Amino acid sequence: MAGYDVLVRCPVCRHEQIYAPPAFPCACGAPVVPPVTHGAAVALTHRTPADAWVTVRCATCGRGTDWPRPELGCACGTVLRVPVTSEEGAEGAERAEGAGAGGGAREPDPGDGTCALCAPEGDEGAAPCASCAPKSRPSLTPPHIPLPRTAPTPRYAFRPLPVRGARDAVATCARFLRWLGYEDVREAYPAEERPPSGTRLTALGVLAQIEPTARPASLRDVECAWLTAMTHTVTCACFALSGFTPAARSRADELDVALFRIELSGTPEPLNGAADELTATGA
Incomplete structure (x- = not known):
């Protein structure tokens, strides 16, 4: 045809x-x-x-x-x-296939309606032959539809180191970002956009603003970090050794900026929902 x-x-x-x-x-x-x-x-x-x-x-x-x-x-x-x-x-x-003359392959049994091929004598539990098996239509959907990843990739436990100064605070943030999955963490070069205060770390997909002094991070610190992150279309996270001012925390929630307080034990503590989500999902 x-x-x-x-x-x-x-x-x-x-x-x-x-x-x-x-x-x-x-x-x-x-x-x-x-x-x-x-x-x-x-x-x-x-x-x-x-x-x-x-x-x-x-x-x-x-x-x-x-x-x-x-x-x-x-x-x-x-x-x-x-x-x-x-x-x-x-x-x-x-x-009617096989029921008329010339079928040859099937022999109907008037007693139970099955053929001799799929129900031989003494074997009532035999599987039906291809002709007697129920006909099924091809499925319109695949047997398995992959679902999006809803659980974070398992990671080893973060190993903190005591913070004794500003450089230790910056090193803790760098280790924490690598633990989240950002491999190419580095300190921003002097020629790049410099923060109003503190230190800035960058990696593929993230920008981290760090205030390693006894001064709480301000509203201006959070907004400047967020603007720079938006310019490069990356995730923004802010770390502070002494926490953040109330105005900074409120603004961070509006801008979906992750806030972390650096504990002296060396563990960054999430302070808002964006930080909890970043910690759970990673890079």
Whole structure:
């Protein structure tokens, strides 16, 4: 049936076009082409799994198999379902396969309706043969749909080191960022944008502002760090040895900036929801 083309007419715009039905591979190796008809097609407005398939019988081996119903797109935007002839006849032939003369492979048993192949004497629990097994339509969905990652990647426990000065505070922040998954942590070069106070660390995907002195980080510190992070489209995090002013904390919540207080034990403590999320998910 290769090269079998039909003329299909759209019921919406009356446009006519040539349609060549696809050839599907039968289990016997022969191509199976749905017997489509000429003329008006049906505008498809709703597709359901039940009517998305049609049983087509192989002309070579006589096997009836479910294949997708032929569809065609019209230039007016309508999806057309091309009619297939003898659908009921094909399904009836499948059900009657082997029951008539010349079947040879099946022998109906009037007692229980099964054939001799799938129910030999003395073996009532035998599995049905391929002809008697229930026919199932191909699934429209894959057996497994990958879900997005909802749990953080397991990490080893953070190992803190005591903080005895400003340099220790900066080193603690660098170690903490690497623990989160930022591998290329480095201190901002002098030629780059310098913070109003403190130290700034950068890595691929993150900018960290650190206030390693006894002064609480101010509103200006948080806003300057956030503006720089937005310029480079990276995550912004602020660390402070003595915490943050109330105005700075309030503004950080509005801007979704992660705030951490550096404990003298060497552990950065999350102070807001953004910091909790960054600690849980990492880079």
